[in-house]
Each structure stands twice: as C-alpha cells, then as structure tokens.
Amino acid sequence: MNENIVLETLYEKYISPTKKKRDKYIGIEIEIPIVNLDGEPVDFSVVHRLTDAFAFQFGMEPIGVDDDGYVYSLQNHHNGDNFSYDCSYNNLELSMGKEQNLNLLYERFKTYYLFINDFMNPYNYTLTGMGINPYRKTNFNVPIPNERYRMLFHHLESYKDYIHPHFFHSYPDYGMFSSASQVQIDVDHADLLDTINAFSKLEPIKALLFSNSVMPEDENKTLCVRDMFWEKSMHGVNPKNIGMFDRELTSEEDLFDYIKETSLYCIMREGKYINFTPIPLLEYFNRAQITGEFWNGETYEKITFQPQIEDLQYHRTFKFEDLTFRGTIEFRSCCCQPIADSMTVGAFHIGLIAMLDQLKALLDSDHVLYGHGLATTELRQAFCRGEVPAFINEDDLQSLVLSILDLAHEGLEKRGLKESHFLEPLYDRARRRSNPAIDYLNALANHVPVQELVLQYAAI
Known part of the structure; x- marks a missing residue:
C-alpha cells in the first residue's frame, strides 16, 4: 500500500482533530467493581435485571447487545451518558457525556450510583471504589459474549503461544477484575506537546496520589498492580502502545513519528x-x-x-496520555478511586490543564524527582511498588506534591465553577503521605475485615 496514503490517513485521525476550533469539554469514565457481599460469585442474572431497571429509570436506550441477547451498553442520547459493562459483567462502567462543569458530571454520577446500589442492596451486592475486585477469585471471570470482548480475551490469552517467560504475567483476564478512572479533555494543537510532556512527568506523582489496585496475596504489596497488567501483557509487546512516552516530544513530527511506531x-x-x-x-x-x-x-x-x-x-493504543481521534487526550493511568473521591481524578487533570505553563515550569525546574538518573517510567514503577528511591528526600517530595495540588487548585478556581472542593481528598492523602492502596493494606494488617473495607470504599 502507498505509504503516503497511510501517513495522511493517520495524520487525519490523530493530529488534525486537535486543530479544529471548539469549546473545551470534559468526559469522565469510571469503572467500578460489582461485589457480592455473601462472598459468592456475582450472579449475572442480577446484573441483567439491574440493566433493565436502569434503562427504565433513566430512559436510556440499548446500544450494545451480547450474543445471548442481554444488553451490555445503554446510552442517553441527550447528554451522552453511558451505562455499560467493561470486559465482563463483574465490572460496571459509568461514562459521563461531555460537560464543562465537573459539578454537573458529579451530580449525574451520584444519582446513577445511588440508584444502582439501592437496586443491588436487597441482593446483598454493592459497587465499591477499588481498582481490583476484592472477590476476583470467587467471581466468574468470563468475557461478555460479544465480538469485541471475546476477541480481546483471546488476544490477551495468546501470550501462552510465546516463549518469553520473564515478560508476561499469567492474568489474561485482568480486564474482568481491574477497574480504572479515566478522564478525557479537549486539547488544542498549540498545547498538544506541552500537555503530553508535562503530564508524562507527572505520572510518578499520580502513582503516589491515586494508587488503589491491590492484590493482598501479592507478597510485594504492590500499590498499583494495574500498570503491570498492561505492560506485561500482549498489549505491551510493543511498549509504544502502553505506558508513558519514552522520550520528551520536541515537535509535531516527533509525536507523529511515535504514533507511526505503534502497533x-x-x-x-x-x-x-x-x-x-x-x-x-x-x-x-x-x-x-x-x-x-x-x-x-x-x-x-x-x-x-x-x-x-x-x-x-x-488502531488503538493504551498510553497513559492517549491522543484520541476526537481531539482529546485520555488520561488512563488512574485506578478506580473510593467512590466518595470519584471526581478527584477529573479535578486534578482539569485544574492542571488550566495551569499548563506553570505546571511545565515547575516540572522542568524540579530536582526532587528528576536529574538523579532514573527515568519517569522507573520512578512511577518504584512508587507503584511502594518504594521511594534513596536519593529522594521525602519532605521535599511531599512539598512538591502539595505544590502541584496548589497549582491544580488555582486552575480550578480560575475556571470559576466552584470545583476545587474535589481536591480535598488529595490534600489529605498528600499530608498523610498515603493513598487508598496504602490505607487498604494498613487496614488489612490491622485485621479489618475485607467486607468492612468494601463498604468503606463504597460510601458516597
């Protein structure tokens, strides 16, 4: 095939949308584990009854039906909100249609969440704000029977056909029990490189603040095991498809060359x-x-x-800063958060986007994390493991995190929409030098029952 045609089509898909004049909107996607508090597998017939009840209550229409005739995706065609299941019927996703005000998105999310948990309560089920389903070993971790998810699971399971014993993990079903909190924000072409570069440098800080993917049986006590799931799977065969950009981007051509190298x-x-x-x-x-x-x-x-x-x-990649065909950057590296803190991910990114020049200056002059020999990826990996490299002064690190949160707060105040209150849980985490994963592991060490923690992380 003519290479010029390929390059022109690729450019039109990813770069051209950022050049279009448009208002800046926010999109929020929150994946949430479904938990059977009786400790038994989630009964999918309960899930299907929930879907029917939700569609009736909120007037949403089916846009995805599986091979057995069950609806797995509903859409509100007026505001763009979507109710769906991600990979399996153990993992519910609420995707909020684009808005400019985070408070409006939160009110809709809260209404949906309360309805869902009220419906599931008689079955002794709940949604909960954890990046790993705490009852994953009990559940039926099978893909939704449709073309997309059947293919995806088969693709991930094909790692067994490769002789690469030190690369792949043995959890090809990870999409069925891991949950993320993602935000999409419109980006202008002029800000594209600075946004990707600055937020790539932020990834270690985000690991400190947002880690919430714990597998208690993991003897290493990893705080964010989701990173490993993507990196050490078939998605990571080409490392350019996942994780951070492995170099600072200096021009549009540099970014485009990177996209061309993905698979x-x-x-x-x-x-x-x-x-x-x-x-x-x-x-x-x-x-x-x-x-x-x-x-x-x-x-x-x-x-x-x-x-x-x-x-x-x-063509789809799974970068932490993922440029989409919509002219947005999808920020993909955060775990599902405790439900009461669900908007922290959106607030953090939105506030900092509004202060991009100041954020870039702060990170470019940083000597707490950078300039000591470790790359951004290595720093994030260390923090995901709960390790702080010896060269880092933890008081200085805390000051850096608080400075970044102050920038996010200033950015939200600048927007004038009274959104800065969503950052309060992050200030609390920074001051305590903790995050939901550390809190979870500490509670387990103090013999707090898992069911009690499930309910704590479910509270709104």
Missing part, C-alpha cells in the same frame, strides 16, 4: 473481529497479506487477509 493487533471483516500478533503500523500496511484468527461460532479459525486503509479505525 495494530485487530481488525474486522464482515462483522467478525480478527486478531493477530501486534504489527507496527507501517509494517502492517506494507505487507501483502496477514494471518490472524477469528471466532467462527464454535472455535477459532485461521484466516489470511489483505490490509485495507480502513483498518486504521481499529
């Missing part, structure tokens, strides 16, 4: 997903044909196909 791992033909070993984009379109696998209704079948330029619509 494609699935496409569709005649309504069927086909997955294959991840292939870098330019190599993919340079091949005459590719061999992959698809589900034929009974088993996986080999298929050979020719690349088409339309396949770029299936």
